[in-house]
Amino acid sequence: MAPSKKKHASSKPCIIPGGFTVLSLQFSPDSAAQHQLFVKEHKVRAEKSSGRPLDRTLFVLNVPPYCSEAVVKKLFSQFGSVQSVELRDHPGSSKESGPKLSKFFRAADKKGFNVGYIVFQSSASVSAAKSHPHDVPLVVCTELHPVRTGVQKWIQEYTQSFVQPDKLQQIVDSFMEGYDKRKEEEAERQRKEAEQQQEDEEGWVKVTRGHKGAKARPHTEAANQRTLQKEMRKKKRKELMNFYTWQHRNTQKEHIADLRKKFEEDKQKIALLRVQRKFRPY
Structure with a gap:
């Protein structure tokens, strides 16, 4: 076969x-x-x-x-x-x-x-x-x-594709309950972060030591936002003060001239005090 x-x-x-x-x-x-x-x-x-x-x-x-x-x-x-x-x-x-x-x-x-x-x-x-x-x-x-x-x-x-109004209302209510809960949790988290990273008047942040083995706490969004705003304020003041390069040079010249003027005035005051001194041991 x-x-x-x-x-x-x-x-x-x-x-x-x-x-x-x-x-x-x-x-x-x-x-x-x-x-x-x-x-x-x-x-x-x-x-x-x-x-x-x-x-x-x-x-x-x-x-x-x-x-x-x-x-x-x-x-x-x-x-x-x-x-x-x-x-x-x-x-x-x-x-x-x-x-x-x-x-x-x-x-x-x-x-x-x-x-x-x-x-x-x-x-x-x-x-x-x-x-x-x-x-x-x-x-x-x-x-x-x-x-x-x-x-x-x-x-x-x-x-x-058709949905009953009562079923749709139930879905919307369930979503809004979850949304409100997430908002409350986010507000509570931001409040705790703000309490942990409160700055004093000079900008120092109090750092406390955690338990042994705890990982370092990363920078939070609120702390980063405060640091960014502070840097923006400094930059804005500097830009307003010295908008052009020649303004910066003139500011430095005026500051040096004021120091020299004050130095000459102090020298004249010292000389005048020496002349007015009544006690002369020699």
């Missing part, structure tokens, strides 16, 4: 230059077309965010528009428990600073291909995703988890 010419599945991961592993993506089980995802372990030295731990974060490229964060979480849950999913239109640092705004107060997301950051509960899940065979595609739309596209997706997005 002649050997079969049919190519068997390699069951091995496909790794391309750059360290990326290629994962096949299929929209439905009966779909003939496949999409390619490129995944890599997220390792950035400058990344200090706790939301993207370096040993448990998977970086994904070429995420199609029909894959939402919920869909991506469902797809990669087969490799392990997923902690969080973040989709963005371009790579960048984590957006942890500042309050998390509701979707009603954020700009509309761009429609197109995205990049993703998938955080797993275990670091072994990252290795499992990278070692997934290239010839075993990940299926997006199934009977248990259908994904809407086309007109059905537009109808769903249009329906979800």
